[in-house]
Amino acid sequence: MKSFSIAVVKIKKILFSSSILITMFVIPLFFIYAVGSIYAPATIQRGIPIAIVDEDNSEYSRFLISLLREEEVLSLQIMEEQEAIQLVRDNKVEGAYIIKKDFQDLIKSDNTPRVEVIKSTVAHGAEAIIEIIASGVVRLQSNARAANIVVQEYHQRGLVEDRDILWQEVFEKSESYWYPQQLMQLDYASVHYGTDSREERNIVGFSEGPIGLILTFLPLFLGFGLTSILKEKQEGVLKRLLVICGSPKSIILGNFFAMVILTGIQTIILFGGKHLFFNTSTPMPMGYSSIILITYIALFSAIILYVSSFIKREEGIQGMYSTAIIITSMIGGCFWALDLLPKPLRALALLTPQGLAITAFNAGNIGDFLSMGIYAMVMMIIAILILLLTYKRFNYSLN
DSSP states (O other): OHHHHHHHHHHHHHHTSHHHHIIIIIHHHHHHHHHHHHHOHHHHHTOEEEEEEESSOSHHHHHHHHHHHTOTTEEEEEOOHHHHHHHHHTTOSSOEEEEOTTHHHHHHTTOOOOEEEEOOTTOSSHHHHHHHHHHHHHHHHHHHHHHHHHHHHHHHTTOOSOHHHHHHHHHHHHHHTTOSSOSSOOOOOEEETTEEEOOTTOOTTGGGTHHHHHHHHHHHHTHHHHHHHHHHHHHTHHHHHHHHHSSHHHHHHHHHHHHHHHHHHHHHHHHHHHHHHHOOOOSSOHHHHHHHHHHHHHHHHHHHHHHHTTOOOOTTHHHHHHHHHHHHHHHHTSSSOGGGSOHHHHHHHTTSHHHHHHHHHHHHHTTOHHHHHHHHHHHHHHHHHHHHHHHHHHHHHHO
């Protein structure tokens, strides 16, 4: 009961603070806008913007463009060269791809056509897009090469009357083999720590974007708990509470519940706003996501309480705390996919709360709810153990 009373007083005190309006409501609105704008389905579905310049304006160049339009990952803009170059300079497209003159003639004569690429130094996907374009060019070249070989063979045997008609017939026949599907198909499977999933909704690695940013933001918000405890310790409030309560247990649990509840409200604002305004959500049910987030918040709240038992003054601590959160978020994989890291760094990531939470989310996203539950349980067990250590530390430091 005393823990509850302390938690209520703490929450009221923080909610009625003028600065909390900015950190709890205003900043999250900007955060939701940034995350939602980047990861909203509408943004992703538009595809990677690229500029196409068709200098040949031939049947084959138009055919290549039609193939590129079929690629869901691309969003084509057809324009003149100068306009395309300007868009590259302004970083509004991933790159400009110029289909040079004689594109069709070179393919028909069994020569290699040219597609000029203009990209900026900050374009990371331009090379991958070149591969997509090259596959379309190879398709045209293979059709033309088949037609040239057949026409040449027929000509040597004196069996051809109209070379152009035969050439076109063979080309169209070769092209027909690409329909209704490609000659070769790739079966994609998402692999995460030895677990694979062939469900299209599961996108392993992508979750590190919006989820990773939120998992970084929440402990930064929890910094209010650290400064609040240190301020109360410095002003002697904690010692007076210890006299009233008779044990540090109520003080620890009161602060713990206050941090969990306030950060829980913050989480609802972030996830609710992100889903409401941008329709972005995690692939797994929200109930499972809530389990991970609650244990994650509980773990960080326990860590803050434990750290506060060693520190006596609040001056300068907020800067060091924020730096520590950014570093552990980087190690934990909040800013990039954990699957891309070498195995030693993956193991290091699991030593951070962020890494445990990211791994739990990835397991849940591919339907491995058993692993997800294990990681969530690990976070809760660690939180409980840290709270027990905090009790001993507060007993020592306040007496």
